[in-house]
Amino acid sequence: MDQIAIKQQLDQWMxxxxxxxxSALNNWSPCPYARAARLSGMISTKFATxxxxxxxxxxxxxxxxxxxxxxxxFDHHNISPEYLQExxxxxxxxxxxxxxxxxxDHPDAPxxxxxxxxxxxxxxxxxxxxxxxLNSAADKLKSQGYYxxxxxEALDQVVQWRYEK
Numbered sequence: 001m002d003q004i005a006i007k008q009q010l011d012q013w014m015x016x017x018x019x020x021x022x023s024a025l026n027n028w029s030p031c032p033y034a035r036a037a038r039l040s041g042m043i044s045t046k047f048a049t050x051x052x053x054x055x056x057x058x059x060x061x062x063x064x065x066x067x068x069x070x071x072x073x074f075d076h077h078n079i080s081p082e083y084l085q086e087x088x089x090x091x092x093x094x095x096x097x098x099x100x101x102x103x104x105d106h107p108d109a110p111x112x113x114x115x116x117x118x119x120x121x122x123x124x125x126x127x128x129x130x131x132x133x134l135n136s137a138a139d140k141l142k143s144q145g146y147y148x149x150x151x152x153e154a155l156d157q158v159v160q161w162r163y164e165k
Contacts, residue, residue, distance in 0.1 A: 001075045001123060003047050009122050010045065010073065014038055024116040026149045033137055042068040050078040053126065057091055060128045061100055069129050076124035081109035084124065101131040101162060113154045135162055 019035040021027045037043050044067045048056040060070035088104040105125040111118040138159055
């Protein structure tokens with residue numbers, strides 16, 4: 001995996017998709033906080049092989065003392081979407097009580113919100129954040145109508161499960 005190319009593609013995807021307003025999302029961006037975090041240097045990007053993921057997640061927790069988000073990029077060809085989901089669910093069982101959460105993105109497990117494909121698509125991603133900060137941001141967005149056009153399935157898969165743990 002070409003780390004320089006992936007980092008450039010990730011940055012481009014952030015600017016052109018994650019930070020951009022979309023009609024499918026009622027003219028909201030997929031993540032209204034992404035631009036400020038990127039521009040202020042609060043996103044750390046790491047690379048890992050699949051066997052290293054557990055260790056890189058542990059290392060990333062320390063990074064969250066000075067950053068808001070850690071994005072771990074890995075070659076998705078070396079892990080099935082199902083296994084990745086199981087891995088993340090197991091890690092979240094341990095991390096969520098400690099106020100951390102992992103969100104996963106596998107190119108072979110497309111995620112859609114109102115027809116907008118949310119996946120990066122170039123490699124697998126783990127997005128690691130403080131659970132309380134993520135949920136607080138989601139609460140603020142909810143009060144502003146951000147989720148008004150989301151169907152229940154998208155809400156359950158992306159948001160609700162974080163509050164139930």
